[in-house]
Amino acid sequence: MKLIGSYASPFVRKISVIMLEKGITFEFANQSPWTDDSPVPTYNPLGKIPVLVTGPEEYWYDSSVIAAYLEQLDIAPALIPRDxxxxxxxxxxxxxxxxxxxxxxxxxxxxxxxxxxxxxxxxxxxxxxxxxxxxxxxxxxxxxxxxxxxxxxxxxxxxxxxxxxxxxxxxxxxxxxxxxxxxxxxxxxxxxxxxxxxxxxxx
Ligand SMILES: N[C@@H](CCC(=O)N[C@@H](CS)C(=O)NCC(=O)O)C(=O)O
CATH class of the missing domain: 1.20.1050.10 (Glutathione S-transferase Yfyf (Class Pi); Chain A, domain 2)
Incomplete structure (x- = not known):
């Protein structure tokens, strides 16, 4: 898995923290969404970070969706209750x-x-x-x-x-x-x- 973003973003940090808590190994690609030549819009049409890349042409964005994606992997600890x-x-x-x-x-x-x-x-x-x-x-x-x-x-x-x-x-x-x-x-x-x-x- 590759996480695209910058730790200056609270949303990117949230996803990194989730993956560290769950012990998921990931590659971190430090990218700014603010520069004219930013590659981020290639992955997320909204041009926002974070983006999580989980496979060829498989890009997840909006940190809440990425958090839900990570949760459905069923890796402890659960961060969203089952109820x-x-x-x-x-x-x-x-x-x-x-x-x-x-x-x-x-x-x-x-x-x-x-x-x-x-x-x-x-x-x-x-x-x-x-x-x-x-x-x-x-x-x-x-x-x-x-x-x-x-x-x-x-x-x-x-x-x-x-x-x-x-x-x-x-x-x-x-x-x-x-x-x-x-x-x-x-x-x-x-x-x-x-x-x-x-x-x-x-x-
Ligand atoms: N709702 C989005 C917000 C993401 C967001 O606003 N990220 C900022 C960085 S902190 C960004 O990439 N902004 C670029 C832009 O608005 O063009 C999420 O949770 O992922």
Whole structure:
């Protein structure tokens, strides 16, 4: 299997962490989706990373689909519960963490534009999504069931990669203030080998 992407992306990191947790060996092809000559659109018409290559002409994209693909390989540990409703709850939180990630990536991209070209109303809008999303994740983590439970699952991994990205890009650097359950979750996850081995590169 070949994973195409960059550890600067929280979505790519999520897939790498999943594969490391499951002990799946993979080749990593470091590619940026942002350059004009990027090969990524050859694999994913949306031009986004991650892409997982599992065979000739077999390309999987959108990290949630890749996560589902990896799960159906039935390799322990299971990261999505077998019970369908329990699985939906984990997937919902993954979507929430990933959605916050989308907003954070947009903020970072907008911040790269010249200051006079940045749209303040859009920055505020995206920041609102991030803050509301983090509050919802905090509530879930404090509950300690679907998120921040005894065994690691896909929602934990997606959240850990999101928090790592917020730290890495210094988006909402005060995210940890008044969110003790998320801080605890991050501390717990960041000591795992899978997270330690996928730290984003220095910007
Ligand atoms: N929903 C997608 C989001 C992936 C995504 O936005 N990746 C970013 C990098 S962090 C990207 O490749 N962006 C390139 C672009 O939007 O053109 C997933 O979960 O895979």
């Amino acid at each position: 369908r409703l329990a699985a939906m709850k984990v997937l919902q939180l993954q979507a929430l963490a990933d959605g916050i990630g989308d907003a954070a990536v947009l903020l970072v991209r907008e911040g790269m534009r010249p200051a006079d070209k940045q749209l303040e109303s859009e920055l505020v809008r995206q920041r609102g999504k991030i803050l509301r999303g983090l509050d919802a994740l905090e509530k879930a983590a404090a509950g300690g069931k679907v998120l921040n439970g005894d065994a690691i699952n896909l929602a934990d991994i997606a959240t850990g990669c999101l928090l790592g990205y917020l730290n890495f890009r210094r988006v909402v650097p005060d995210w940890c203030v008044n969110r003790p359950a998320l801080v605890k979750l991050a501390e717990k996850l960041f000591t795992r080998e899978s997270f330690a081995r996928t730290v984003p590169p220095a910007p």
